[in-house]
Amino acid sequence: MAFVEHNAKTASTSAGGRVEDYVALLKPRVMSLVVFTAFVGMLVAPGDIHPFIGFVAILCIAVGAGASGALNMWYDADIDAIMSRTLNRPIPSGRVSRDDALGFGLTLSAFSVGTLGLVTNWLAAGLLAFTIFFYVVIYTMWLKRSTPQNIVIGGAAGAFPPMIGWAAVTGTVSMDALILFMIIFLWTPPHFWALALYKKGDYEAAGIPMLPNVAGERATQNQIVIYTVLLTITGFGPVLTGLVGWFYAIPAAVLGAIFSVLAVRVRMASGVEMKRRARVLFAYSLSYLFVLFVALLADVGLIRWFGTV
Template sequence: MSDASIQTTIRHGEAEFGDYFALLKPRVMTLVVFTAFVGLLAAPVAIHPFIGFCAILFIAVGGGASGALNMWWDADIDAVMRRTAKRPIPAGKVTGDEALAIGVALSAFSIIFLGLATNWLAAGLLAFTIFFYVVIYTMWLKRLTPQNIVIGGAAGAFPPMIGWAAATGDISVASVLMFCLTFMWTPPHFWALALFVRMDYDNATVPMLTVTHGRRSTRVHILVYTVLLAILAIGTGFTAIGGPIYLAVALVLNALFLKGAWDIYRRNEEMAEADNFAVEKKFFKLSLLYLFAHFGAILIEAGIDRLGVFA
């Protein structure tokens, strides 16, 4: 074989390691890791630090695997949306088949290893989460109904429940409340995003609420869900995972979040376009802080309980 027969151009699929890592949606993974970590530490059962570390790692890998399967299935719509066009598959760095193989392999790995390291309830919940995100949300609902975000949000809400189950081996009111917190937070978070990236979803023909029911209706939906979320978030302060610090954080952030939702509700498209959706973008940024601060406060309350500071 002569040198001339060796291919010297970069083939499709000659990806760097970082391209494969990008398939796992690292930014989404931070949310998964953090909420699972809080669920694990808020549980009233002590877990060996190394097993706890492994549990979080396997939950993160499972979340990443579902991200890879999501990118495999959604490569066609990712290619037409500006926000997602640079993802590894539409950018031509990784092939769809590679993403599928990585997604399936990491799913199986994470479920089996979480089961072996902790218990099979936690592993079952992780398996259900991957199934829910990939099959129920990505393959079925995302392109079918404008309620895609509401129902699909459940997949992102499972990690604290899995963390809790990894430590205790069961499901409790507290872990369901943490699930509900993320579940109710997801719709206003994504609908605010949909308001200022409208053209993307239009081009991809994804039936976002903004596309199917109009932007006025989306603003109403954001307000209604934010009110329901505020009731849930503040109510959680009076349960076993709440406490004075959580309640203080919840009161401040929910007041700000309600104000943001009210401002979005009062605006029309002319006002939004005049300041380039400043209020909607501010609400979206606040929503990120909102979730991290609530779970951070739950973590602090769990630490206080362990140390017996207020005992």
């Protein structure tokens, strides 16, 4: 406890910080996933966008995601100082003050939303603003510390980027954009609950009501299987709407089958073996989303270049 109080005091009084500390506030690994899914959403959307405008739009989405990360770290500095995987973040380690992180996050939020609205359209900017608000206020300030469904509802924040990319090109939100949203929305619970299964002690120490800590490991394992099945089914949505063809459908089927098998393997295990399998599932879930969206992008490209595939 003394260690935590020391870090909290240091974080509240330190100023400045190195460039790399401010980069860390942006959560660059999370940002990379946001940028990638937004980029795919932009490229698969019907219509054209000038390359420079597209680049600025992606930059704005990245900056908005980074702003969300900085504001999340500003608010969560107290629990970050407790959990092993977040202990060395810039604020709890004392390298950046909470006030500096707050100002940094608010400035980037205003810049990203305003610039995106000016260079593309205000629907895309409005979606970006709502995404930042949802992640910081609805998820970080409210859901994360109050309900074991925090990841389910809060997962919407991470599901908006492809929709924002789509809106930047078309100025609209279509059924295809909503399906891309739903794929990431349904992917989020099994992804994070797998992490929560083998990091249960961290969440318990920080007082965060993650599902394994509140409902137990067995209930979490069951929910992982349910959401994985729903994700696998939803993954075929772009095929049903005609956005893509078999070039996407085959990888989607294989990826979903592997995801489902790994989820069931987690469900059938317990103790140390369950945690090992949960770690494998967590790692695979990252590859799943990346490969699925690559297949989506490749299929749409083939359709536009060569006709129906």
